[in-house]
Amino acid sequence: MFGAFRPSAIAHGGLLWKNPFRMSNTRKANVRKRLRAVDSVIAAVAESGVKCKALDEALALPKESEMLAREKYTVFSRAAAGYRKSIHKVPKFTKLTNRTSPPGF
Template identity: 60%
Template structure:
Protein backbone atom coordinates (compact mmCIF):
# COMPACT_ATOMS: atom_id res chain seq x y z
CA UNK A 1 0.00 0.00 0.00
CA UNK A 2 2.66 2.53 1.02
CA UNK A 3 5.05 1.53 -1.78
CA UNK A 4 3.03 3.15 -4.48
CA UNK A 5 2.19 6.22 -2.41
CA UNK A 6 5.72 7.09 -1.28
CA UNK A 7 7.45 6.54 -4.63
CA UNK A 8 11.21 6.41 -4.08
CA UNK A 9 10.86 5.66 -0.37
CA UNK A 10 9.67 2.08 -0.74
CA UNK A 11 10.76 -0.37 1.97
CA UNK A 12 13.72 -2.55 1.05
CA UNK A 13 13.61 -6.32 0.76
CA UNK A 14 13.50 -7.91 4.25
CA UNK A 15 15.74 -10.85 3.27
CA UNK A 16 18.57 -8.35 2.69
CA UNK A 17 18.40 -7.25 6.31
CA UNK A 18 16.50 -4.09 5.46
CA UNK A 19 19.37 -2.66 3.41
CA UNK A 20 19.11 -2.11 -0.28
CA UNK A 21 22.92 -1.93 -0.69
CA UNK A 22 25.20 -4.42 1.02
CA UNK A 23 28.88 -3.88 1.78
CA UNK A 24 30.97 -7.02 1.13
CA UNK A 25 32.74 -8.34 4.22
CA UNK A 26 36.11 -8.48 2.49
CA UNK A 27 37.85 -6.59 -0.29
CA UNK A 28 38.07 -8.32 -3.65
CA UNK A 29 41.41 -8.67 -5.48
CA UNK A 30 40.43 -5.87 -7.84
CA UNK A 31 39.53 -3.47 -5.05
CA UNK A 32 42.79 -4.27 -3.23
CA UNK A 33 44.74 -3.61 -6.42
CA UNK A 34 42.95 -0.28 -6.82
CA UNK A 35 43.82 0.70 -3.22
CA UNK A 36 47.50 -0.08 -3.89
CA UNK A 37 47.35 1.88 -7.15
CA UNK A 38 45.91 4.95 -5.39
CA UNK A 39 48.59 4.76 -2.69
CA UNK A 40 51.34 4.54 -5.35
CA UNK A 41 49.86 7.51 -7.21
CA UNK A 42 49.98 9.58 -4.01
CA UNK A 43 53.60 8.50 -3.49
CA UNK A 44 54.42 9.65 -7.03
CA UNK A 45 52.83 13.06 -6.44
CA UNK A 46 54.80 13.49 -3.20
CA UNK A 47 58.03 12.56 -5.01
CA UNK A 48 57.34 15.04 -7.83
CA UNK A 49 56.57 17.85 -5.39
CA UNK A 50 59.68 17.17 -3.31
CA UNK A 51 61.83 17.05 -6.47
CA UNK A 52 60.43 20.40 -7.64
CA UNK A 53 61.89 22.18 -4.62
CA UNK A 54 58.62 23.28 -3.04
CA UNK A 55 58.79 23.47 0.75
CA UNK A 56 55.78 23.41 3.06
CA UNK A 57 54.83 21.78 6.35
CA UNK A 58 52.33 19.34 4.83
CA UNK A 59 54.90 18.12 2.31
CA UNK A 60 57.40 17.44 5.10
CA UNK A 61 54.74 15.49 6.99
CA UNK A 62 53.80 13.55 3.85
CA UNK A 63 57.44 12.61 3.21
CA UNK A 64 57.68 11.15 6.72
CA UNK A 65 54.84 8.69 6.02
CA UNK A 66 55.71 5.17 4.78
CA UNK A 67 55.46 4.47 1.06
CA UNK A 68 53.04 1.89 -0.36
CA UNK A 69 55.66 -0.87 -0.60
CA UNK A 70 56.75 -0.23 3.01
CA UNK A 71 53.23 -0.50 4.46
CA UNK A 72 51.87 -3.70 5.95
CA UNK A 73 48.69 -5.23 4.56
CA UNK A 74 46.95 -4.28 7.81
CA UNK A 75 47.66 -0.60 7.19
CA UNK A 76 46.80 -0.72 3.47
CA UNK A 77 43.41 -2.39 3.69
CA UNK A 78 42.15 -1.40 7.14
CA UNK A 79 41.79 1.88 8.94
CA UNK A 80 41.57 2.94 12.58
CA UNK A 81 38.11 3.01 14.13
CA UNK A 82 37.34 3.73 17.79
CA UNK A 83 34.06 1.83 17.65
CA UNK A 84 35.25 -1.35 15.89
CA UNK A 85 36.03 -4.49 17.88
CA UNK A 86 39.83 -4.37 17.47
CA UNK A 87 39.94 -0.65 16.62
CA UNK A 88 40.34 -1.53 12.93
CA UNK A 89 37.80 -1.77 10.13
CA UNK A 90 38.08 -2.48 6.44
CA UNK A 91 38.87 0.56 4.36
CA UNK A 92 35.88 -0.26 2.13
CA UNK A 93 33.54 0.27 5.09
CA UNK A 94 34.51 3.97 5.20
CA UNK A 95 32.04 6.11 3.22
CA UNK A 96 33.62 7.41 -0.01
CA UNK A 97 36.92 5.67 0.76
CA UNK A 98 38.15 6.21 -2.79
CA UNK A 99 37.81 9.97 -2.36
CA UNK A 100 39.42 10.27 1.08
CA UNK A 101 43.07 9.86 1.97
CA UNK A 102 43.87 6.47 3.49
CA UNK A 103 45.68 7.03 6.80
CA UNK A 104 49.03 5.27 6.57
CA UNK A 105 49.72 4.95 10.28
CA UNK A 106 47.78 3.93 13.37
CA UNK A 107 47.41 6.48 16.17
CA UNK A 108 49.83 5.91 19.05
CA UNK A 109 48.42 3.86 21.90
CA UNK A 110 46.33 1.52 19.73
Protein backbone atom coordinates in the same frame (compact mmCIF):
# COMPACT_ATOMS: atom_id res chain seq x y z
CA MET B 1 -1.18 -2.58 -5.14
CA PHE B 2 -0.43 -5.08 -7.90
CA GLY B 3 -0.17 -2.64 -10.80
CA ALA B 4 2.75 -1.11 -12.61
CA PHE B 5 3.50 1.28 -9.75
CA ARG B 6 3.60 -1.16 -6.85
CA PRO B 7 6.37 -0.59 -4.28
CA SER B 8 9.54 -2.56 -4.77
CA ALA B 9 11.02 -4.94 -2.20
CA ILE B 10 13.76 -2.41 -1.38
CA ALA B 11 11.18 0.25 -0.59
CA HIS B 12 9.61 -2.12 1.94
CA GLY B 13 12.88 -2.62 3.82
CA GLY B 14 16.03 -4.66 3.66
CA LEU B 15 19.61 -3.87 2.84
CA LEU B 16 20.07 -0.53 1.19
CA TRP B 17 23.87 -0.52 0.99
CA LYS B 18 25.21 -3.90 -0.02
CA ASN B 19 28.80 -3.74 1.18
CA PRO B 20 30.59 -7.07 0.92
CA PHE B 21 32.12 -8.50 4.08
CA ARG B 22 35.62 -8.72 2.57
CA MET B 23 37.42 -6.60 0.05
CA SER B 24 37.81 -8.25 -3.32
CA ASN B 25 41.22 -8.66 -4.97
CA THR B 26 40.23 -5.99 -7.51
CA ARG B 27 39.44 -3.46 -4.80
CA LYS B 28 42.70 -4.22 -3.03
CA ALA B 29 44.62 -3.75 -6.29
CA ASN B 30 42.88 -0.40 -6.86
CA VAL B 31 43.82 0.74 -3.34
CA ARG B 32 47.47 -0.16 -3.97
CA LYS B 33 47.35 1.65 -7.30
CA ARG B 34 45.97 4.81 -5.67
CA LEU B 35 48.59 4.69 -2.92
CA ARG B 36 51.37 4.36 -5.51
CA ALA B 37 49.91 7.28 -7.47
CA VAL B 38 49.94 9.46 -4.36
CA ASP B 39 53.52 8.39 -3.64
CA SER B 40 54.60 9.41 -7.14
CA VAL B 41 52.95 12.84 -6.81
CA ILE B 42 54.64 13.43 -3.45
CA ALA B 43 58.00 12.43 -4.91
CA ALA B 44 57.52 14.71 -7.94
CA VAL B 45 56.63 17.70 -5.76
CA ALA B 46 59.63 17.02 -3.52
CA GLU B 47 61.95 16.91 -6.55
CA SER B 48 60.60 20.24 -7.79
CA GLY B 49 62.11 21.99 -4.80
CA VAL B 50 58.91 23.15 -3.09
CA LYS B 51 59.18 23.53 0.70
CA CYS B 52 56.13 23.47 2.95
CA LYS B 53 54.86 21.85 6.12
CA ALA B 54 52.31 19.66 4.31
CA LEU B 55 55.03 18.24 2.06
CA ASP B 56 57.24 17.48 5.05
CA GLU B 57 54.35 15.62 6.69
CA ALA B 58 53.63 13.72 3.47
CA LEU B 59 57.29 12.71 3.12
CA ALA B 60 57.22 11.36 6.69
CA LEU B 61 54.41 8.92 5.81
CA PRO B 62 55.38 5.38 4.77
CA LYS B 63 55.28 4.51 1.08
CA GLU B 64 52.95 1.87 -0.30
CA SER B 65 55.74 -0.70 -0.52
CA GLU B 66 56.68 -0.09 3.14
CA MET B 67 53.15 -0.43 4.51
CA LEU B 68 51.78 -3.56 6.13
CA ALA B 69 48.64 -5.10 4.64
CA ARG B 70 46.77 -4.18 7.83
CA GLU B 71 47.63 -0.52 7.26
CA LYS B 72 46.70 -0.59 3.57
CA TYR B 73 43.28 -2.18 3.86
CA THR B 74 42.05 -1.17 7.32
CA VAL B 75 41.82 2.02 9.34
CA PHE B 76 41.74 2.67 13.07
CA SER B 77 38.23 3.00 14.45
CA ARG B 78 37.37 3.43 18.13
CA ALA B 79 33.85 2.07 17.60
CA ALA B 80 34.79 -1.11 15.71
CA ALA B 81 35.51 -4.41 17.41
CA GLY B 82 39.27 -4.86 17.55
CA TYR B 83 39.66 -1.14 16.77
CA ARG B 84 40.12 -1.83 13.04
CA LYS B 85 37.63 -1.19 10.26
CA SER B 86 37.90 -2.35 6.66
CA ILE B 87 38.72 0.55 4.39
CA HIS B 88 35.85 -0.16 1.98
CA LYS B 89 33.37 0.50 4.81
CA VAL B 90 34.72 4.04 5.33
CA PRO B 91 33.08 6.76 3.23
CA LYS B 92 35.57 8.72 1.09
CA PHE B 93 38.56 6.73 2.34
CA THR B 94 40.62 7.88 -0.63
CA LYS B 95 40.51 11.45 0.69
CA LEU B 96 41.78 10.52 4.17
CA THR B 97 45.40 10.22 5.16
CA ASN B 98 45.29 7.11 7.32
CA ARG B 99 48.62 5.54 6.52
CA THR B 100 49.58 5.34 10.16
CA SER B 101 47.59 4.22 13.17
CA PRO B 102 47.90 5.34 16.78
CA PRO B 103 50.72 3.63 18.68
CA GLY B 104 49.68 0.17 19.84
CA PHE B 105 46.98 -0.36 17.22
